[in-house]
Amino acid sequence: MNTRVLFALLVVGFLGSAHAVTYSWPEDPNDNVVTEHADDFPFTRTNQDETLLDIARRFSLGQVEIVRLNQDVDRWSVKQDEVVRLPNRRVLPDTPHEGIVLNIAEYRMYYYPPAQAGMPRTVMSFAHGVGRQDWQTPLGLTKVVKKVKDPSWYPPESIRREHAAMGDPLPTVVPPGPHNPLGAYALHLALKGEYRIHGTDVDKIYGIGMQITHGCVRMYPEDIEQLYHSVSVGTPVRIVQQQIKMGWLDNQLYIEAHPDLEGVETTFEQRLDTAMQLIAKANNGVIPELNEAVLIKALTVLDGDPVPIFERLPDMPDFEEEIGLREAAVESTYRLQ
Structure with a gap:
């Protein structure tokens, strides 16, 4: 385990007594994916034998949420020092x-x-x-x-x-x-x-x-x-x-997909169709060249963890406008002299 991951484990474990999370808005006000930590801190290490429900309670998470993030962990028996995934990012719902x-x-x-x-x-x-x-x-x-x-x-x-x-x-x-x-x-x-x-x-x-x-x-x-x-x-x-959510953060498009509720049964094809509509909506009506493997996995695993499926080029400055502003500034300085 590398030093960064170990540090993450220690920090998240220390913060385990926190209640609801208050997220700062992304630097770009048009982005709609919020992040709890500046770096990824998606794990905690248990210091005693407990259940996933105990860990969910400590971090103010729901039972289904922590279980789906840890599908290979026995919810009723988490051994001391076992690593448990925690959420970090969330795509905000598509609402005001x-x-x-x-x-x-x-x-x-x-x-x-x-x-x-x-x-x-x-x-x-x-x-x-x-x-x-x-x-x-x-x-x-x-x-x-x-x-x-x-x-x-x-x-x-x-x-x-x-x-x-x-x-x-x-x-x-x-x-x-x-x-x-x-x-x-x-x-x-x-x-x-x-x-x-x-x-x-x-x-x-x-x-x-x-x-x-x-x-x-x-x-x-x-x-x-x-x-x-x-x-x-x-x-x-x-x-x-909203079972499937789509959002931007730092020019990356994220998908967040959740399991069906009781009494609701969607097929992969239905989820994919919904995802493609949301992708087009988030990208000015255009379906970009996506990371299809990540998209398919997200719609299959349904663990609720936001993952990036596309990265757009950042907006380039208008060089003609910038040159014009610089020339105007030079001319103004010359007149003052």
Whole structure:
């Protein structure tokens, strides 16, 4: 193992107690791929026997996310000193960069804080759980209509019937506390049916980043607390399902591809067709000469790791315009003399 990779392992391991990641905007404001570290730091080394779920919890990642990045690692048994991949780059969803964006295809939320004069632009990213196949999280544009700290949960009759049928009857109300499924904070959305972005109880904390809820969006306790104190009532919320994303960073075009959700089954040909449409959209309607091998692998492995498939030449300066400016400057200097 070379020195750079070893250093990366040590640094990421040290940062393992961090919560949600706040990404700085790319140097080119038109780029839409964000990076956590200046260099690639895509690994951590475990210091004890644990599970991939423990590591996901430590780095505020979802369960599906860390499992798909480590398809050769036993999720239930990660041995001491075993190397585990972590995400570094993310392609931002193809939406307006404002408010909250939930891409349920990747079990991940993006929050764009309002711009502040003199402050660099940023985006925050959080893992979250989404609705099951039979209780799907609705797509579309909505907004935060109410914020509640220490909410009580009043289980809808449909959910009470479901639990009763499984021999797990629910009370008519669950008071605030560690076993409240809403956790300590809830953001109510302007959607018919009591949909919320909320925390979780201690019993379901390892379900973050899975298709497991009754339609609500479930977050880690520290993440929902941070989001709760960051957003205001009226904040727009866009819920999308973008399995394949395309984005630019430093003149390289990246693809990020995720597995199908439960109840959705796409073929390779369908994913390829979607990818080619997104490539053309990102490149002014033109399909460039791509790295086909990398593209095919990304659409087959579906590990959610952004990879570059094309590099364009950087914009060249307009030499005639530059020469004209220099001549004008020389003439101006001559007149001053």
